[in-house]
Amino acid sequence: MTAVVEVVHPDLLPALHAVAAKLAYAGPLDARGGTRYEVSNPEATLAVSVGPAPSWTILAARHAGARSDTLQRLLDVLCRTVEGLPLREAADHGAIHALELLRQAGPSIAIRGIVTVRSAGSGFLMCETLIRGVLHEHERHAGALPIENFWNPPLSDAWRRKDTAQRLAALKPIVDEFRATAGLGENDLWLARIERVARIIVGFGAAIGHDQKPILLRKLESAIRRKTGDRLELYMEEMKDDNTIRRLQPEKEHSP
């Protein structure tokens, strides 16, 4: 099914060694609370403690018995990323979160198409199998969890507590630095406003070509997320419908 036979795609190894330089999640679970589950296969063991309903948040995760150094480090990354997640989210996307952490920490990965846990190395599939095994154990113990998953990373309290002016002020040095690095001036790219707490509207000057804007937006969004720790979203101003016939219709009532 997959062409990748390595535990972790070679391009991710530097990031793996940097992120998991010191194994912080190896060994037994301590005696903290929660319901404890342990899932093993011939390659490794994953132990997890889960908090109460309804979120069933993972309180702690530990790994043991990994048969290779690379798998041991990858499991360390998995444990780091799933702690604090609802069990359903960890089972659905825990391996994806681990992969994303490595991708953010290292150079680009030489996979030409979509990067999934199936194309990024067999170790990610192992992670997926283990954490889903925990979910199955939990469901045998506590009953089936809803299959629907509406988890979204919450914005930090620090960001929520700020008013709009404070949020813009917090973003300004990030944007200034980004502009300087990209060789842009204040009239080339600016923060226009913030919508609904997390949507940042950006404007571009006439000197910025259409081709450049998507790349700049994605890079700036990535920089903002990295530096604030919040999953903020970048957009441009909406372009109004330019259809002459539809424009003759009464103005549509828009939601606030």
Place this chain on the structure above:
Amino acid sequence: MTGMTDHVDLILDGTKIAWHQDRIRAWERGERIAPITIDMALTRACNYACHYCYAMLQENDRKSITRQVIFDFLQDCADIGVKGISFVSDGESTISPVFIDSVLRGHELGLSMAVGTNGFVFNRRKLEEVLPGLTYLRVNISAGERQRYAEIMGVKEHWFDRVSQNIRDMADIKRKNGLPVTIGLQMVLMPQYADQIMPLARLGGELGADYLVIKHCSDNEDGDLGVDYGGYEKLYDTLHAAEALSTDDYKVRVKWSKIEAHGQRSYQRCYGAPFLLQISGSGLVAPCGMLFNERYKKFHIGNICDTRFADLWNSDRYWEVMNYLAGPQFNAQTMCGSLCLQHKVNEVLDSYLKGQVAIPDVAGTEPPQHLNFV
């Protein structure tokens, strides 16, 4: 609910992705897969003003799709392995001067071609010319009575008569010439159009259409079109009554899976766009029609009026955008409008990757109609 259910012959509420396992496997291996289907328009212009029209929310930097641009595009699609092109998307493609030539050129190249249209600008001569090149022609018609048609679709009442005659002609030409084309009707249902469900269901049979599909109305993530998803439930009896008008030759189908979803998505990652790509009538290549507006510039890949599609498809930029949608930086539940074109494909692939379902083994089974429109 994975959407891989329903009709063996003509799937109107589901996806045919299971019949494209080779592409799913290649996608899993991280290969650059060509879209199975591309949904596009030849223009963003439209001669109608339908009140529910999502295209009002899709404005972007307009360029003109010329004969050379579309012919190059179709050639590229054939070369890289695209299988079907539907002219639906965000404009009325039949008013483009290159519409008929584009359909016939795509057909000559071996692509399956289809169109969604208001059906107004056709006449019998044009239909006789274009129908042999089409897999399906679907007329957007959201009312079965003249006055309500005019109100809902923002046109004069007598346009209803002309469109009705064109549908009769389509059915007649198909029958007389033994063409394999499917003639469909589509009602975009807002709860306030409930009075038109039965008149339209009866009209479709009288005009000789092969089917009428009744679907929900999409809205953006801010609900700007004001679709009342809670309002559909009280229409269920009427919708069932409409379906009961089906005969051996005429199917009335409701897209229950989307109507019953109440505008919600069960998944957060978007995996469907590499399989089912959308292109605006401006030439803009973006993964999805809901991301056409300039507001979503970060997802814009390029424009076929400026760059050959094969080069765009094979660019790192294309795959960066696709990877963004497939990764945890993106959440389709909060960053997208409701129930997009890729919705059913997304449901299946997401459930598959979560280990909740297997992609059904369809080897040896009779493939459904319109296989190349996933």
